[in-house]
Amino acid sequence: MTHDNAVAVTVHPAWLPDAALAPLRELPSAVLGSGPCLDTARAELGASPSASTADAALVVAAVSDVGSPASVGLTQLPEVPAGGHAIVRTADRTVVLGADGPAALRGLYAVVREVAVARLSGVAPGPGTVLSAPEQPLRMLDHWDNVAVHPVMGQVERGYSGGSIFYADGEVRADLTRVRDYARLLAATGVEAVGINNVNVHAREARLLTDGLGDVARIADVFRGYGIRIFLSVSFASPRLLGGLDSADPLDPDVAAWWASAADRVYAAVPDFGGFLVKADSEGQPGPFAYGRSHADGANMLAAALRPHGGTVLWRAFVYNHRQDWRDRRTDRARAAYDHFAPLDGTFDDNVVLQVKHGPMDFQVREPLSPVLAAMPRTRLALELQVTQEYTGQQRHVCYLAPAWREYLGFRLDGARSVASIVAGAGGGGAPAGGVAAVSNVGDDEFWTGHPLAQANLYAFGRLAWDSTLTAEDVLDEWIALTFAGAAGPDLARVRPALHEVMDGSCQRYEGYTAPLGVGFMVTPGTHGGPSVDGYEYSPWGTYHFADRDGIGVDRSSATGTGFAGQFPSPWRETYESVETCPDELLLFFHHVPYSHVLGSGKTVVQHIYDSRADAVEGLGGVEAAWESLADLVGSAVPVAFDARVRERLDGQRASAVEWRDQVRSYFWRKSGVKDASGRVVY
Amino acid sequence: MTHDNAVAVTVHPAWLPDAALAPLRELPSAVLGSGPCLDTARAELGASPSASTADAALVVAAVSDVGSPASVGLTQLPEVPAGGHAIVRTADRTVVLGADGPAALRGLYAVVREVAVARLSGVAPGPGTVLSAPEQPLRMLDHWDNVAVHPVMGQVERGYSGGSIFYADGEVRADLTRVRDYARLLAATGVEAVGINNVNVHAREARLLTDGLGDVARIADVFRGYGIRIFLSVSFASPRLLGGLDSADPLDPDVAAWWASAADRVYAAVPDFGGFLVKADSEGQPGPFAYGRSHADGANMLAAALRPHGGTVLWRAFVYNHRQDWRDRRTDRARAAYDHFAPLDGTFDDNVVLQVKHGPMDFQVREPLSPVLAAMPRTRLALELQVTQEYTGQQRHVCYLAPAWREYLGFRLDGARSVASIVAGAGGGGAPAGGVAAVSNVGDDEFWTGHPLAQANLYAFGRLAWDSTLTAEDVLDEWIALTFAGAAGPDLARVRPALHEVMDGSCQRYEGYTAPLGVGFMVTPGTHGGPSVDGYEYSPWGTYHFADRDGIGVDRSSATGTGFAGQFPSPWRETYESVETCPDELLLFFHHVPYSHVLGSGKTVVQHIYDSRADAVEGLGGVEAAWESLADLVGSAVPVAFDARVRERLDGQRASAVEWRDQVRSYFWRKSGVKDASGRVVY
Numbered sequence A, B: 001m002t003h004d005n006a007v008a009v010t011v012h013p014a015w016l017p018d019a020a021l022a023p024l025r026e027l028p029s030a031v032l033g034s035g036p037c038l039d040t041a042r043a044e045l046g047a048s049p050s051a052s053t054a055d056a057a058l059v060v061a062a063v064s065d066v067g068s069p070a071s072v073g074l075t076q077l078p079e080v081p082a083g084g085h086a087i088v089r090t091a092d093r094t095v096v097l098g099a100d101g102p103a104a105l106r107g108l109y110a111v112v113r114e115v116a117v118a119r120l121s122g123v124a125p126g127p128g129t130v131l132s133a134p135e136q137p138l139r140m141l142d143h144w145d146n147v148a149v150h151p152v153m154g155q156v157e158r159g160y161s162g163g164s165i166f167y168a169d170g171e172v173r174a175d176l177t178r179v180r181d182y183a184r185l186l187a188a189t190g191v192e193a194v195g196i197n198n199v200n201v202h203a204r205e206a207r208l209l210t211d212g213l214g215d216v217a218r219i220a221d222v223f224r225g226y227g228i229r230i231f232l233s234v235s236f237a238s239p240r241l242l243g244g245l246d247s248a249d250p251l252d253p254d255v256a257a258w259w260a261s262a263a264d265r266v267y268a269a270v271p272d273f274g275g276f277l278v279k280a281d282s283e284g285q286p287g288p289f290a291y292g293r294s295h296a297d298g299a300n301m302l303a304a305a306l307r308p309h310g311g312t313v314l315w316r317a318f319v320y321n322h323r324q325d326w327r328d329r330r331t332d333r334a335r336a337a338y339d340h341f342a343p344l345d346g347t348f349d350d351n352v353v354l355q356v357k358h359g360p361m362d363f364q365v366r367e368p369l370s371p372v373l374a375a376m377p378r379t380r381l382a383l384e385l386q387v388t389q390e391y392t393g394q395q396r397h398v399c400y401l402a403p404a405w406r407e408y409l410g411f412r413l414d415g416a417r418s419v420a421s422i423v424a425g426a427g428g429g430g431a432p433a434g435g436v437a438a439v440s441n442v443g444d445d446e447f448w449t450g451h452p453l454a455q456a457n458l459y460a461f462g463r464l465a466w467d468s469t470l471t472a473e474d475v476l477d478e479w480i481a482l483t484f485a486g487a488a489g490p491d492l493a494r495v496r497p498a499l500h501e502v503m504d505g506s507c508q509r510y511e512g513y514t515a516p517l518g519v520g521f522m523v524t525p526g527t528h529g530g531p532s533v534d535g536y537e538y539s540p541w542g543t544y545h546f547a548d549r550d551g552i553g554v555d556r557s558s559a560t561g562t563g564f565a566g567q568f569p570s571p572w573r574e575t576y577e578s579v580e581t582c583p584d585e586l587l588l589f590f591h592h593v594p595y596s597h598v599l600g601s602g603k604t605v606v607q608h609i610y611d612s613r614a615d616a617v618e619g620l621g622g623v624e625a626a627w628e629s630l631a632d633l634v635g636s637a638v639p640v641a642f643d644a645r646v647r648e649r650l651d652g653q654r655a656s657a658v659e660w661r662d663q664v665r666s667y668f669w670r671k672s673g674v675k676d677a678s679g680r681v682v683y
Helices: A018-025 A036-045 A101-121 A177-189 A203-209 A213-224 A253-269 A295-309 A333-344 A402-410 A419-423 A452-466 A472-483 A489-503 A506-513 A572-577 A584-590 A605-628 A640-672 B018-025 B036-045 B101-121 B177-187 B203-209 B213-224 B253-269 B295-309 B333-344 B402-410 B419-423 B452-466 B472-483 B489-503 B506-513 B572-577 B584-590 B605-628 B640-672
Strands: A029-031 A058-062 A085-089 A094-098 A128-132 A138-142 A145-150 A154-156 A193-195 A229-233 A275-278 A312-316 A352-357 A381-386 A435-439 B029-031 B058-062 B085-089 B094-098 B128-132 B138-142 B145-150 B154-156 B193-195 B229-233 B275-278 B312-316 B352-357 B381-386 B435-439
Touching: A018 A036, A018 A101, A029 A036, A036 A058, A036 A101, A036 A177, A058 A101, A085 A101, A094 A101, A101 A177, A101 A472, A101 A489, A138 A381, A138 A452, A145 A203, A177 A213, A177 A452, A203 A213, A203 A229, A213 A229, A213 A253, A253 A295, A275 A295, A295 A312, A295 A333, A295 A352, A333 A352, A381 A402, A381 A419, A402 A419, A402 A452, A402 A472, A402 A506, A435 A452, A452 A472, A452 A489, A452 A640, A472 A489, A489 A605, A506 A605, A506 A640, A572 A584, A605 A640, A640 B640, B018 B036, B018 B101, B029 B036, B036 B058, B036 B101, B036 B177, B058 B101, B085 B101, B094 B101, B101 B177, B101 B472, B101 B489, B138 B381, B138 B452, B145 B203, B177 B213, B203 B213, B203 B229, B213 B229, B213 B253, B253 B295, B275 B295, B295 B312, B295 B333, B295 B352, B333 B352, B381 B402, B381 B419, B402 B419, B402 B452, B402 B472, B402 B506, B435 B452, B452 B472, B452 B489, B452 B640, B472 B489, B489 B605, B506 B605, B506 B640, B572 B584, B605 B640
Parallel strands: A029 A058, A058 A094, A138 A193, A138 A435, A193 A229, A229 A275, A275 A312, A312 A352, A352 A381, A381 A435, B029 B058, B058 B094, B138 B193, B138 B435, B193 B229, B229 B275, B275 B312, B312 B352, B352 B381, B381 B435
Antiparallel strands: A085 A094, A085 A128, A145 A154, B085 B094, B085 B128, B145 B154
């Protein structure tokens, strides 16, 4: 397969099919002003540059381009919020006013969404004004894409959707059509930034910063038309690797000068460049520790290079010892980010954002929130999520992640402030906003995301980054309304409940047949796909469950364990500290308990393990039946290829889930010797 | 590194250093006759083609080239055994008479060995005649070398000694100097055949049979000078892959004709070609099952193609279901070869040799012998050993395999006939001899074998294939005497006991800290290096230990288990059937027993697991001390680079052995809950 040829008519339109745009394209419309995003809006509507607002039923504009209210057919102009948009509906027209060109384009896509949702719900939006402001200023997708195929990690690290849409054959693609289509999809969700290369920066990828700038600029040009800035992942060792210096010491003036010069060159090529994304001193990547410097020293040096241009450093907090000794139960990977970074609060410059994974481990389906998010009030923080399903089914299992993300964003870490408010800079500590970032799940797959239903995760990320108060169910409704906008009304009314049946509880179901009660991992080493209960148990990676014949779990209490629970503010510190108050779903994350420990459900831990694995697999029957119920719509509401791919994935999910169920059940039966009270077969 | 440049002065001479040849090169010598091997012998001695036997103290000849006894200075000619040689020592001369040119050359190397050993023992050979005949007609090394680097398995599958000496950069090497050096080393051990490519035949390698024949002929030319034939591993699907046919059905006349024609072309290029080595219907390789045909159908069809040229089919018996369900305890991989092949006894043509791995599983450090070897009296059988240390330390651990091989060869499978006698055709069932084959451990490493001491395994294989009655200790003495022929006498006297200390018990020591009591595996999936107790426990590969909280082991009895024990003839059938009579070292291979089961040593199984892992690691102290005792000889008797490599490997061995010890001990402590009575720390 040659990747560039994959830019073909067979690519699925995701949540922007022509049918979703058609109702607007039928209206007489006018787009005021010019600029990359306003030109895009005009093209989306097929509006003439000379169209008169007087005749238009749909007007799009950046508020700064609007002279008088009358010029857009209104009696007064609304207060357009920063970065956001207003949608004004009158008897004869809809006016979209953006804070700027990108915001106006996003506002147009908001109208597309509203029209589609109205068709689903049967409730059309009435006259009036709707203001919409983004909750997070940074709404970014990180691509773990390698330019050259990596011998172990492939082209897209933790990618399950084919090759990269950016790179092929060791180079940036000549044809960026798929990148433009992707930018369009993202703009419709509210995403405004993209990191275009893997945070593990290998030799070829490091050179994007220097001799690859021409190609980087081509990518930026595409994204610019959709209001999306680009970031580069850079190697902290670049001055040595690329600059011929013999050091990358952040306090070395030559090093700082090299970075300043590098930043100058980047901005000369990409004036609206976002900044650098850095994974330093993490899993083998170089960093300031090599020179006895702190992470603040490292980040601030890069920040200084970017400051003249308005750029930002996104510095990842994912720092831990990945050469840990499994024999040493005092070392706790969960503690590492806090131990490294909390003492540095207040020392990062104001164009540094510390990017913190949602949990203290690594994107498990169930973890507590990271206490780092509560511990650095004077630091700009960004929450990092993972859209690509590394540990949540690798796009072979349905796992709609929005419910989990919404829970993280709404979680009140100190009992008062939600995570969303903290990263939005409304946490009260004085630090400006950081934002939200996530690892993309997109590749050059015909359905973008391998599993067609995994498109909903990408969609939901952008929407929840914009507004974390949206419910996961409403976001799913939006995605259904847009994606199946071409379906006849009665068909759409059947697709909707079927997809809710398949997706609403999918994440809990996945949790149900995989690692129990928050203990995490139990995955095949390397690939992280499929079960291997002891796969990481005697490894240096710090991810253990400590199951023995009597019990299981990691004691992270302060009283007798690693003390991780004590990194949380009240009330969570106390809640997690005690076996009695720790939520059952996190019990084994915080405590080592006997198999006979009784959960809130009244079941013992081991019986819960037995039952939940089997119940979750049985639950797949409902999923399969729900999809099967749409069989007569295949070829009409549901494209044939879409259906075929979903079925193939559902088959694979069942096989994998059965394997999970049986391995986990057998493992604990062999270890505990406790019979399954349900009488189900244990192998 | 460019591989071809590795043909350099730094390559270690292994067991043929100049010092080993020097005593003979100092003598006036004559080599009678001509031919590739006699020319080689002449060159080895630096003898003039016109040298007169009258003046020679050393005469080498093929017996057919000798006119009268007087022409070689003897009063009568000895009866030279088929394939072997006679060494006649008189007062003034040594006469080497080979059954043919290759045998004469091997006889010359035997004299080299005798001279070196005499120096070690202080006992010079006296006058008289020594006759030496090979016990096995086939003494072959199989190379699992890929022409093109395989994305998963690399250049040499299960190779731990660098790249291939045959191939580099996807082609047969232009410079075959290392191949010639290798051929010379092999000739000195008695090896007479080499399979030059991997039994897993990938696309590039399959083409050696067709458009690669010119290169194959170049390799054959090199080996011919050392009396070594070459074999090709072929894909059973070749008629489809290479011939454009739409079938590889062995009963299809077009298929048979294609193979006959392919064989004609091979023999036109390589007149002394050995034949085909075939892995069929095994681990994904194609075979006759796809056409509903038997393995006899497949092998006999190839045999017919080779028969006009005198060639042989080596057909591997390593056939089993590698997609087994771990839940199904009735399916037993150990049974597979017998179940597939024993019913076919008597149906293979006489130029087919069935190549059988020594154990029923896969080259574990401890397995019973394969019952297939006793079950096919009317079939030519070859024993397959593994010199490359896939499961025995991967040339990072010292593991001198000769004691184990000698045990296999001498094992009396039906209480009377040894394995060596069965494969030598002296088993009484009427089948002619098969022989012995082994997977080579050689690569383009400067020491040939990664670990310098692993050279001794390669040496020992050839010697034991020639004569299985040699003791492992005597073979090690030979290897020491030759390898360190340049050492001063008193130094050599110190090297000898030090190396025996390091190597004699090394295989038992490795067994001691790895999988216990014959249960096998417990290795990291994929690489097979390092411990992972449950690594293959829930896999489709059929290699399980079934440890639970109460006990461990695989019930292969006929009474209650898979019935594998019943595949053996008496008395082993009865011996293995019963827990009481089964040897402890194979207990867990044949039986599932409680941890409290008491072994012959008086220890329980679990205490044995605890103690043996720790004892074996402690035993490494003696190994390290023995090597350290030679420190003052580094730079004289022991080359500096040789010492550095051995030390690096000993360090790595200790680290790996500690990991094995701790993981296995912790695993069984967690599972059994039984305290280690020795009081040693368990993590």
